[in-house]
Amino acid sequence: MDASIGIPPAVTDETEQFWTNAAQGRLVIEHCLACGAESFPPRGMCRKCRGRSMSAVEVAGRGRVYSFTVNYQRWLPDLEVPYTIVLVEFPDHPGVRVIGRLRDGDPQRAAIGLEVEVGFEPGPGGFAIPSFAAVEGAG
Numbered sequence: 001m002d003a004s005i006g007i008p009p010a011v012t013d014e015t016e017q018f019w020t021n022a023a024q025g026r027l028v029i030e031h032c033l034a035c036g037a038e039s040f041p042p043r044g045m046c047r048k049c050r051g052r053s054m055s056a057v058e059v060a061g062r063g064r065v066y067s068f069t070v071n072y073q074r075w076l077p078d079l080e081v082p083y084t085i086v087l088v089e090f091p092d093h094p095g096v097r098v099i100g101r102l103r104d105g106d107p108q109r110a111a112i113g114l115e116v117e118v119g120f121e122p123g124p125g126g127f128a129i130p131s132f133a134a135v136e137g138a139g
């Protein structure tokens with residue numbers, strides 16, 4: 001599927017740092033300097049204590065599929081269907097879930113608990129969009 005099809009993401013003060021890091025292949029989330037909670041997507045405010053002192057932390061390591069959905073609807077003329085959207089959580093970053101496309105084309109591969117690695121694809125407007133690939137040999 002050509003990931004450059006679609007609507008460019010809105011870049012705000014809160015998300016600018018995320019997209020800058022994404023362009024360099026890094027997935028960053030927000031870490032609260034007050035209570036230590038981690039948040040995604042970035043919004044400049046802690047989801048737990050509503051503190052506004054947030055620092056960017058890079059997500060390291062593999063994630064696991066928390067839930068997924070297979071989309072058979074051709075929303076846009078050039079969209080290749082079906083494709084799978086996964087919601088991924090990371091053992092080292094409790095409470096953080098990141099949504100993205102599962103790059104392996106076969107929707108049969110999608111499963112809850114599937115181990116995945118994050119990567120980035122060129123998206124609409126020249127933005128790097130996070131997506132996921134199943135880790136070979138994992139299950």
Ligand SMILES: [Zn+2]
Nearest residue numbers: 032035046049
């Ligand atoms: Zn906090």
